[in-house]
Structures are given as C-alpha cells and as structure tokens.
Amino acid sequence: MRQRTLTTFLLVGFLVLNAGTSVRAEEPKILIDKATATVNAILGDSNYAIAKKYLARAKGVLVIPGLVKAGFIIGGEAGEGALLSRNDKGKWSGPAFYLLVAGSIGWQIGVESKEMVLIVMTEKGLNSLMSNQIKIGADVSVTAGTIGGGAAASTVGSVGADFIAFSKSKGLFGGGALDGALIKTVPDSNESYYGTAASPKQILIERKFDNPHADTLRQALSQ
Numbered sequence: 001m002r003q004r005t006l007t008t009f010l011l012v013g014f015l016v017l018n019a020g021t022s023v024r025a026e027e028p029k030i031l032i033d034k035a036t037a038t039v040n041a042i043l044g045d046s047n048y049a050i051a052k053k054y055l056a057r058a059k060g061v062l063v064i065p066g067l068v069k070a071g072f073i074i075g076g077e078a079g080e081g082a083l084l085s086r087n088d089k090g091k092w093s094g095p096a097f098y099l100l101v102a103g104s105i106g107w108q109i110g111v112e113s114k115e116m117v118l119i120v121m122t123e124k125g126l127n128s129l130m131s132n133q134i135k136i137g138a139d140v141s142v143t144a145g146t147i148g149g150g151a152a153a154s155t156v157g158s159v160g161a162d163f164i165a166f167s168k169s170k171g172l173f174g175g176g177a178l179d180g181a182l183i184k185t186v187p188d189s190n191e192s193y194y195g196t197a198a199s200p201k202q203i204l205i206e207r208k209f210d211n212p213h214a215d216t217l218r219q220a221l222s223q
Contacts, residue, residue: 097189125162
C-alpha cells in the first residue's frame with residue numbers, strides 16, 4: 001500500500017509538472033537565467049569550494065534552480081533543470097532540459113525550495129541521461145557533496161558515484177536522499193529553446209545545436 005501510494009504521487013506530480021512545460025514558451029530562457037544565478041550562488045560560496053574541484057573533471061552538470069519540496073506525511077519534490085556536458089577540452093555544450101521528480105513518505109510538514117547542482121562524474125552517468133528517463137539508485141548512483149572545509153574537504157562516500165549533489169535549501173526540510181528520484185527529458189523545452197526538435201544526444205554529445213543565450217551560464221561554469 002505504501003509503495004502504491006508513493007507511485008501514485010510520483011505519477012500525478014510528474015504529469016502535472018510535465019504538462020506545464022509545453023505551454024510556457026518563454027520558460028527555457030528564464031530557467032537558464034535562474035540556473036546561472038544558482039551556479040554563481042553555489043560556486044561563489046566558500047562552503048562549496050570543493051564543488052569547483054569536481055566540476056573541473058566532470059562529464060556534465062545538471063543545474064536545478066528550483067527543486068520544490070512540499071508535503072504533509074506524504075511528500076515529494078520536483079523541479080526543472082538544465083544539463084550541460086563538458087568535453088575533453090573543458091568546453092561546455094548547450095543546455096538540454098530535464099525534470100526531476102522524487103517522493104517520500106514520513107512525518108514531515110512544510111515547504112522547501114532547494115537550489116541544486118548535480119555534477120555528473122562518469123561516462124555512465126552522462127550516457128544514462130541520453131535516455132528518456134532514468135531512476136537514481138537503480139540506473140545511476142548519487143552521493144551528497146561535502147559542504148564546508150574548503151577545496152580539500154573530505155568526500156567520504158563520493159568516490160565512484162555517478163552523480164555528486166550540492167544544494168542550498170530554504171524551509172522546513174533538510175536535504176533528503178535522491179535515491180528513487182526520476183530524471184526525465186523535456187523535449188518541448190528543447191524545441192522551444194533551439195527553435196527545432198533537438199534530442200539530448202544531438203545537443204550534448206554531437207553538439208549540433210547551440211544557443212548564444214547560454215553563454216552566461218557556460219561562463220559561470222568555467223570560472
């Protein structure tokens with residue numbers, strides 16, 4: 001029963017949020033602007049200095065400027081984000097758009113808004129994101145990045161993880177585990193941003209599409 005309730009919540013939340021992506025044509029550019037602010041906020045904070053170290057050898061990064069979590073006993077979180085890949089020369093691609101949906105059951109009350117940078121550390125992690133949907137914990141592994149202590153801070157548990165998550169939170173929730181979360185592509189946002197149908201592989205791996213609007217975000221990631 002618990003599992004069925006959680007699955008229902010995820011599906012309902014997923015469909016509601018995903019439906020909204022097709023009717024807000026200006027959203028992709030707004031999302032990129034917010035993602036740039038999130039990158040500056042996290043990478044500019046000395047408590048997250050180690051994130052820069054990981055970013056310098058990352059395969060990609062998924063920036064979610066508004067991961068909103070709300071619930072009363074049954075809770076969940078969801079947010080749209082932009083994924084960019086990094087090639088061997090350190091150059092960042094254009095962004096592809098994704099939706100992250102997670103759920104949880106327990107005694108919790110309140111609403112939280114979380115800025116998140118999910119650093120993709122492995123080829124497996126990046127390649128998994130070329131599919132329409134993945135499940136964290138089943139298809140890929142994730143760990144929370146160490147906060148504080150500078151660039152040389154300990155990162156016990158992060159070795160070998162496909163993703164390393166750094167986040168800033170506001171509200172009544174603490175940072176929760178992402179195991180079980182779903183990450184799904186948002187084709188409508190890709191098409192709106194590039195003016196034509198563009199798959200994540202064409203944007204991130206083949207680099208057939210680009211938008212100069214993303215230059216500011218790329219510059220923030222390259223600092």
